[in-house]
Amino acid sequence: MSSEPLTQCPPLVEVEIARKCFADPESHRPRIVLEDLGFALRAAEVVAVVGPSGCGKTTLLQLIAGLDRDFEGRVAWADTRSEQPPRLGYVFQNPRLLPWLTLRKNIELVLNERAHPRRQVDDLLALTGLSGFAELHANRLSVGMQRRAALARAFAVQPQLLLMDEPFVSLDAPTAQQLRRLLIQIWDRTRPTILFVTHDLREATMLADRILCLSSNPARLIAEIPVGIPRTERLNETATERRHTEIRSRFERLYA
């Protein structure tokens, strides 16, 4: 696959967050969540974000997606010079399916109407193992099924930037592995930039080109670990397993 060195790809977005606070409703003092956080994403790059629970990973994704503009700093899109990101697929930490729509309608909703979505949706449902459930209302699906549906929805828009907040939790190991493979296939086909949050180092090793490590309280970038496995080797378990062990020991020292 991609044989060009990744550093030569054009940058897609530059993130420079000086400070992001939330007002504490009781004390009315602001609580700083993100501070001095700067990095860039290049086109077609896959980057993982790890960090302790509650440190601010979701908040970071929200800022990049432009859902929260109340912060000091900037998110600069290389291409459009707008504050809007390019075509975005977002897998939220909670599935956020509309419960009053069926599974199929939930996915069709995000598609352009002029495309012929039916076939495409059917394919995606089959790939995420949801074929039999297309006509069920979203709140009648199990949590794992909802998560898969949220993945299918994000894939469906053929995003240029794919943000995923812990995309493969709450799934059994075979299903999760199969969906990771699906992600790699999709990357292979349309080369989106992917930024995803995970707590699973093995998953980060398998999928990402780089791993951003956030500290806690407030979150800063304390390390950036390049994975350095060629894309062709990603599905090779022994290669990723070896690298994973290395990364994990680095990781344990980081968060000791």
Place this chain on the structure above:
Amino acid sequence: MSSEPLTQCPPLVEVEIARKCFADPESHRPRIVLEDLGFALRAAEVVAVVGPSGCGKTTLLQLIAGLDRDFEGRVAWADTRSEQPPRLGYVFQNPRLLPWLTLRKNIELVLNERAHPRRQVDDLLALTGLSGFAELHANRLSVGMQRRAALARAFAVQPQLLLMDEPFVSLDAPTAQQLRRLLIQIWDRTRPTILFVTHDLREATMLADRILCLSSNPARLIAEIPVGIPRTERLNETATERRHTEIRSRFERLYA
């Protein structure tokens, strides 16, 4: 810890589910989710439930908790002869904290008023790493923090039966491991019966006495794997790791 053989503990509950259906809203034909499922839980036993995503694990927990009585079969409580389970702690698959209450109030809510809850709640918050957030409204917590809060709430009632639906997902590895240790401590102190759903075989191996394996569509009990690690060895990583590898290979054959 517990040196008596587990089989000699009195049974707490006998579950015999002949069939559990959901009405399909479109076709109006019932879809069978659970079928021919029978097992018993003994007092102070720790049992894990594993199965593919969407097979019916959450549904099973709901039936045992008495939240859904619309099924064929019975859930018989040894002690009370009632349809109600004994004092119950339930960690739902979604945290289900009340967003209009602060974190502290969410936990105090489930406590008996005559107990002096303040100290107890403070201790639990400290143990789950939420000390600084007690006065925050529940919807202002990160997802991982909400999950920890849900765990704290379930522990707070000092349950006789603890049902947990994927309790340690969405948490970073160190935090998850710390909470698993906390669970073992709590078990050690009050000896609740614990039934928990997980997709993580390593977790099941570390915590459970038995692992119930469910098939999919409809869910039946296809295997019951005794773990057989003495309680004292649970925190010994190499022991659990070895057993985990065995169980995993068994498991891979099961769901091939």
Place this chain on the structure above:
Amino acid sequence: MTPSLPAQHPLALRLASALSLILLWQWGAWQAQSNLLPTPSAVLDLAWGELVHGPLLEHLGATLRRVVLAFCIAMLVGGTLGGLMGRLKTLDAILDPWLVLLLNIPALVIIILAFVWFGLNETTAVIAIALNKIPNVMIILREGARTLDPDFREMAQSFRLGWRKTLLYVTLPQLLPYIAVAARSGLALIWKIVLVVELLGRNDGIGFMLHTYFQLFDVTGILAYSLSFILVMLGIEYALLQPLERLANRWRR
């Protein structure tokens, strides 16, 4: 274990309950033995007579037209304004004093002023009725818009659904219970205000007839005309509102 009730069961209950209502009335009328509480049959007789030979249909039509027109105007204007006020704090602050004023001005005052200023014509009547209902719709939908889930809004925003899809599939379904409340209480309120309007400045309609019978203190006539409209409202409720609501709530667990 608890068998779910079959779908027919509520219907039977409903009918039984309606029947018991009529029986209670009949019994009360017998007890009272006074023309201040006529029997249901006397009322139905009169209503039937007025329907076939009298002007009931014409008055009913006049009132119904006003109700429907004012209802549509009030739901559209009030719903839009109220929804926006729930989302935009600035607009809320600007319109709020006007809203409280309009909400609490007696219907009588609005109607008199409208009639005196703009004359006794049908347009004035319909607008006066709508003006009485608009603030009510506004407060209901403002409250509804405040409860909109930010999670869904963010979803719509990041997938760039655009305002049409967002309104149709994300916002309206969440507002539906509030719209149902506004519609149902709105029909009832409008119909009550129509009565005042027709009392003060129209030559036809149920309200006109009600007050004419009131001058004569003919309770049978009052009940016959009220009932004829109540039956229309019952029809709207059971043939339109409730089926629509059931359809819209099908997804709920």
Place this chain on the structure above:
Amino acid sequence: MTPSLPAQHPLALRLASALSLILLWQWGAWQAQSNLLPTPSAVLDLAWGELVHGPLLEHLGATLRRVVLAFCIAMLVGGTLGGLMGRLKTLDAILDPWLVLLLNIPALVIIILAFVWFGLNETTAVIAIALNKIPNVMIILREGARTLDPDFREMAQSFRLGWRKTLLYVTLPQLLPYIAVAARSGLALIWKIVLVVELLGRNDGIGFMLHTYFQLFDVTGILAYSLSFILVMLGIEYALLQPLERLANRWRR
């Protein structure tokens, strides 16, 4: 990047908006040059005179007492019944026809019948007013009860919260927007019905005075008395309802 509005901002806007309302009125009155639209100062003058030397306070008190009593009765009875109907399908089926009937009976009919059957006294008046409002509260809270989240109910059930805690901490917070709607639209509705009741059969109250001034076609008097009550309602709105609502909605993101 967008700075959030300071808290004072809405207050200033609110005041400016209220002021502009008064200016518009003054301008309109100048334009009309007719005492069918008196100037605000003429109205305030009269209201002040009636307040200090006249019977305004007494009438205001009488009306307010009726409004408050009927409001409390209607919220309690209607809220309880409506909430139960939203949860219990059987009860809903039984009470539904009665509800639709009561909702759509003209206020006039209820009031006439109540006065005729129970005489022209204060209790009848309050009950007649409450009866007009109860069905309204019922449909609002029935709709609210239908939207209760089953997830939270299951949580309450499995942790055995008991009915008191469940009601207080789980159910009521979810019903709050509906209660707010019922309260706000309820106050407005009740005050409108009080006017009809006082017009038809009471010796005091704002409605009684309005009617008297209406007979004389004294628009200044009508506006002075309406306004005095509207000011009371504004006071309730800004001093009670809105702060309470802000407090209750603090948790929302």
Place this chain on the structure above:
Amino acid sequence: PSTPTLADGTLRLAVLKFGTLSWEADVIRHNGFDRAEGFSLEPSAFAGPQATLVALMGGNADIAVTDWIWVSRQRDAGRPYSFVPYSTAIGALMVPGGSDIGSLADLAGHRIGVAGGPLDKNWLLLRALARQRSGLDLANQVEPVYGAPPLLNAQIQQDRLDAVITHWPYAARLSAIGYRPLMDAREAMSELGIQAEVPMIGYVFNEDWAKSHRETTDGFFRAVARAKSRLAESDAEWERLRPLMRAKDEATFIALREGYRAGIPKGWGAEERVAAERLFEILRATGGSALVGHSERLAPGTFWDGTPD
């Protein structure tokens, strides 16, 4: 906005659907008195007395019926309405046939229904009379129950009131079922020293309108006079009107008919006008500025003199 418009030769009269004015209008139209005078009468029915005035002020009717106090007050406010007598009948104090109330003095301590409210003319006259006789204010001695006339009629029939002071059609309906008039408002007036028969209610219209439509106005009053004399003389005419009257029985029918006839104004000369001024004084003394506004005396021009400018 209150400039009335008159379509070619038509005159719009605001009436109550089953009220006395609608009978009169029916007689005019049925007998063609209007066409004989070169206009066409268009009665439009309203549901309440206030509605007819709203119609008048809103410009949707040319003529309505009300009292001259209202006219005087409107004139003071700058709206040039004017008044032509319609009826001298106003109302009466009615008690049940077997009541032990025999005079005004016996009313003390009783529950008295007062139709229309505290500014009702009948009530004010009785109060003035009681004050003249005993120096006491009736309002403090009895328990007045203000209410709509139909409601009060129902209440006294249920024995919830001991007496009612009400407008003459309602009094007529009561007298037909055995209630007796204890005192007629006209008696009260004469005891108060007003001998002439003062018409209390009349046709009310905008002066400017009347001046610009002289022909029609004059024609209307000629037609009215013919209708009144027809109703005064012909019982057959009343038979024809029966469905319009909604009389429950023969007694009510007769009471209404005789009540109407008794109210037909006999004259409208200087004597009556002076008496009206005098009555105004009395009402002002009892009802205060709430009733008559701030003016000391009847506004000039209240009574239509029919003279061109």
